[in-house]
Amino acid sequence: MSGWEIIGLVAALTAAMIGLGVLNKRRDSKALREKLQKSFGGVPDKKMSPERYACVPGYYRHHRQENQIDDITWNDLDLDLVYRRIDAAASGAGEEFLYWCLRTPALDASQEHLREEDLAFAGDPANRAVRVRLQEILTGLGSTGKYSLYDFLEELDTIPERGNAGHFAAMLAPLLALGVMVFHVQAGVLLLIAVLVLNMVTYFRERSRIGGAMDAFRYLLRAMAAGDEIRAVSCSAFAPEKQRLTELSGSFRTFRRFSGLVMSQGRTSGNPLDIFLDYFRILTHCDLIKFNTMLRQTRLLRDGIDELETILGKIDASIAVASYRKSLPVSCAPEHPEPSSLPSAGLLLVGVVHPLLADPVANDVTLSGPMLLTGSNASGKSTFLRAVSLALLLGQTIRTAAADSCRAPYYRIYTSMALRDSIASGESYFMAEIHSLKRILDAAKRDARAGVYCCVDEVLRGTNTIERIAASTELLKALADMGVLCLAATHDIELTGLLEGTYANYHFEEEIVNGDVRFSYRLYTGKASTRNAILLLAAAGFDSDLTKRAGERAERFETTGRWES
Numbered sequence: 001m002s003g004w005e006i007i008g009l010v011a012a013l014t015a016a017m018i019g020l021g022v023l024n025k026r027r028d029s030k031a032l033r034e035k036l037q038k039s040f041g042g043v044p045d046k047k048m049s050p051e052r053y054a055c056v057p058g059y060y061r062h063h064r065q066e067n068q069i070d071d072i073t074w075n076d077l078d079l080d081l082v083y084r085r086i087d088a089a090a091s092g093a094g095e096e097f098l099y100w101c102l103r104t105p106a107l108d109a110s111q112e113h114l115r116e117e118d119l120a121f122a123g124d125p126a127n128r129a130v131r132v133r134l135q136e137i138l139t140g141l142g143s144t145g146k147y148s149l150y151d152f153l154e155e156l157d158t159i160p161e162r163g164n165a166g167h168f169a170a171m172l173a174p175l176l177a178l179g180v181m182v183f184h185v186q187a188g189v190l191l192l193i194a195v196l197v198l199n200m201v202t203y204f205r206e207r208s209r210i211g212g213a214m215d216a217f218r219y220l221l222r223a224m225a226a227g228d229e230i231r232a233v234s235c236s237a238f239a240p241e242k243q244r245l246t247e248l249s250g251s252f253r254t255f256r257r258f259s260g261l262v263m264s265q266g267r268t269s270g271n272p273l274d275i276f277l278d279y280f281r282i283l284t285h286c287d288l289i290k291f292n293t294m295l296r297q298t299r300l301l302r303d304g305i306d307e308l309e310t311i312l313g314k315i316d317a318s319i320a321v322a323s324y325r326k327s328l329p330v331s332c333a334p335e336h337p338e339p340s341s342l343p344s345a346g347l348l349l350v351g352v353v354h355p356l357l358a359d360p361v362a363n364d365v366t367l368s369g370p371m372l373l374t375g376s377n378a379s380g381k382s383t384f385l386r387a388v389s390l391a392l393l394l395g396q397t398i399r400t401a402a403a404d405s406c407r408a409p410y411y412r413i414y415t416s417m418a419l420r421d422s423i424a425s426g427e428s429y430f431m432a433e434i435h436s437l438k439r440i441l442d443a444a445k446r447d448a449r450a451g452v453y454c455c456v457d458e459v460l461r462g463t464n465t466i467e468r469i470a471a472s473t474e475l476l477k478a479l480a481d482m483g484v485l486c487l488a489a490t491h492d493i494e495l496t497g498l499l500e501g502t503y504a505n506y507h508f509e510e511e512i513v514n515g516d517v518r519f520s521y522r523l524y525t526g527k528a529s530t531r532n533a534i535l536l537l538a539a540a541g542f543d544s545d546l547t548k549r550a551g552e553r554a555e556r557f558e559t560t561g562r563w564e565s
Contacts, residue, residue: 029136036090036135037128041326044088048095051146056083058148059096059313060103062306067450068103069393069413072436076417077386077393079103081356086324086398090135092143093223093309094316098398101317105396107410107450109336114318114399116333121237122322130235131319137233138316141226144219149309152216156298159213164292167285170199174283196283203282210291217294221259223308224252230315238318241311251304255297259290321398328355330362334395334406346485347392347453351404354387355394361521362404363387365506370480372499373489374528375508380521381489382417384508385455388487389415392453411453411485414440418457430463437475444482454479455487465492473498496527 039045048056060068074080083102089095106112122131144152173195181188207214227245230238281287298305325331330351346368353360363384365371375381391401393413416436437456444452459472469492476495479486480502488503496505507528511518 032136032139033132036132036139039088040128040131040323042323043085043327044323046084046087048084048087049146052143055146055148055151056095056099057103058150059093059309060100062150063100063104065104067105067107067412069105070439072439073413073415074103076415077389078356082390082394085356086320088320088323089316090138090319091141091226091312091316092149092219093141093313094138094320095143095313096148097310097313098317098320100313101397102393103397105393105410105413107396107412107448112399113397114314114321116399118237118315118318119322119325119333119399121235122319123326127235127237130233130237131322133233134230134315135319137226137229138312138319141222141312142219144215147215149216149219149305152213152219153298153302153305156213156216156295159210159295161295162292164289166202167289167292170202170285171289173199199283199285203285203288206285206288213295214287214291217259217291217298220298220305221256223305223312224249224256226312227308230312238315241315244307245311248304248308251301252308255294255301259294317398321400324398325400328400328402329353329360330402330404332401332403332405333399334391334401334408336395336410337407338409347388347406347408349388349391349401349403349406349408352387352391352406353402354383355390355402357383360387360402363521363523365523367485367487367504370476370484370486370503371488371506372476372496372503372527373487373506373508374491374493374496375489376510376517376528377491378517379508379510379519381508382457383521384523385415385417385457385487385489389413389453389455410450412443412448412450414443414452414454416440416454416456430460433460440484441475441478441482444479444484452482452484453486454484455489457489459488459490459492459495468492469494469498477502493527 079102083099086102087095087098089098101113104113121127174192177188177192177195179188180191228249231242231245231249330353346366348366350364351362352365353362361380365388373381373384387402391403391406392408392411395401395406395408396410396413416433437460440452440454440456456476459476460468463471472490472492472495476486476488476499486503495503505525505527507524507526508519508521509524509528511520
């Protein structure tokens with residue numbers, strides 16, 4: 001076979017790969033659109049690896065603010081699970097922006113992260129085609145894998161710049177070998193093989209040196225292309241973001257010049273064209289040449305890159321929240337009236353439910369001051385506290401409360417609910433609890449534009465009864481005196497009398513049916529008048545004599561006010 005025949009064969013194979021790649025792309029696009037249409041408004045079924053989820057807070061870590069909720073509140077409210085319930089984002093930018101939203105409650109209207117008109121647009125069936133197109137673009141953006149873009153940007157600062165002379169030599173060497181092949185096939189083939197082997201070895205050595213930075217540039221190119229595509233989508237939503245994308249596009253022009261020829265903007269796939277181009281880059285080093293140029297430019301474009309990531313993340317998160325709204329049995333956009341008197345002005349919730357429950361019981365609650373919640377074990381106190389807290393938090397972060405209606409001023413939100421001993425720090429449960437409560441008191445003392453909301457489950461449960469009741473009374477009174485809207489749950493019925501007039505009493509109760517304990521999970525006004533701990537022992541199969549003696553002992557204490565041996 002002559003040299004020209006070999007060159008012709010390579011050209012034919014290249015054309016075939018391009019044609020097959022185009023057909024595969026059309027097929028994949030059709031399948032993706034059908035999937036996006038079907039999944040909107042459903043419970044997300046994303047499979048995110050632990051490595052990827054560990055870097056989802058990347059945007060949050062690089063955009064810290066004073067008013068963000070702390071780890072205690074995040075863990076108390078099971079916000080990892082809440083995040084996964086909401087996260088239908090198509091891109092890494094959307095995943096990370098959504099996480100940041102959930103940790104950053106707005107404290108006034110100017111700080112709202114998402115606009116109601118954009119959420120309504122994305123959720124309107126009449127705009128399905130536009131929404132699917134935006135999702136298709138964002139799906140093409142994808143993510144940076146098991147790293148956050150911000151991890152990559154930090155890594156870039158550690159990579160020294162190098163010259164391109166060696167890479168240009170690697171690029172020209174195969175052409176030289178092909179030229180030799182025209183005049184002497186055997187010599188040209190041997191030279192070409194030697195050049196290709198050398199290029200592959202030096203390529204992978206250099207790629208290992210720059211680590212994931214090349215992947216970061218591939219992602220950035222996809223992000224810039226996604227910005228262009230979103231600007232071309234005709235719709236009334238996201239108008240300020242589309243305008244800003246137009247302004248940013250000019251600043252990225254030099255960064256993007258010729259990049260499409262040397263760096264794949266798509267994610268890794270089995271597309272024959274992408275596979276062919278990947279081998280082409282390995283053998284010519286053309287992407288390494290462009291890398292050194294882009295490295296210098298990226299250091300000058302950090303602010304613009306951050307803004308681009310924010311805009312794409314906001315659009316993606318807005319669509320995910322619109323889908324989340326549709327998936328809930330009940331949802332509303334909260335109202336945030338000006339508080340009548342700072343720092344606390346209560347709340348009004350109608351039909352509030354916990355968003356993670358498949359078959360939740362709705363409750364109404366209207367408060368103009370603190371609440372003391374009593375009730376039996378397993379009656380629903382903790383779930384109710386979390387439902388109210390999540391309604392306020394999600395209302396101030398993604399403008400979506402799981403309730404028929406939600407009316408409350410902006411709050412700084414704290415909880416103290418699911419603490420535990422820490423072997424690593426040597427901190428007991430009680431020490432963890434008092435530190436948790438102290439942070440709420442400290443927050444209430446700070447001069448801020450928003451009042452403090454907190455919920456406390458079983459106040460000071462880590463100490464003895466006498467001191468617990470005494471200290472809980474003073475602590476809860478102090479919170480009320482500082483204007484904190486505190487929702488506290490307790491088994492200490494004595495607190496209802498000690499805090500009467502300061503805390504409104506509410507309770508949950510149970511019903512005994514044929515010796516079995518049944519719960520309605522309905523909220524009632526007033527203090528609890530029943531208890532069920534001993535009944536639950538009996539229902540669990542404990543000896544009847546044991547439970548009978550325990551019941552008699554409790555009754556004697558209520559009559560005499562003292563415990564008998």
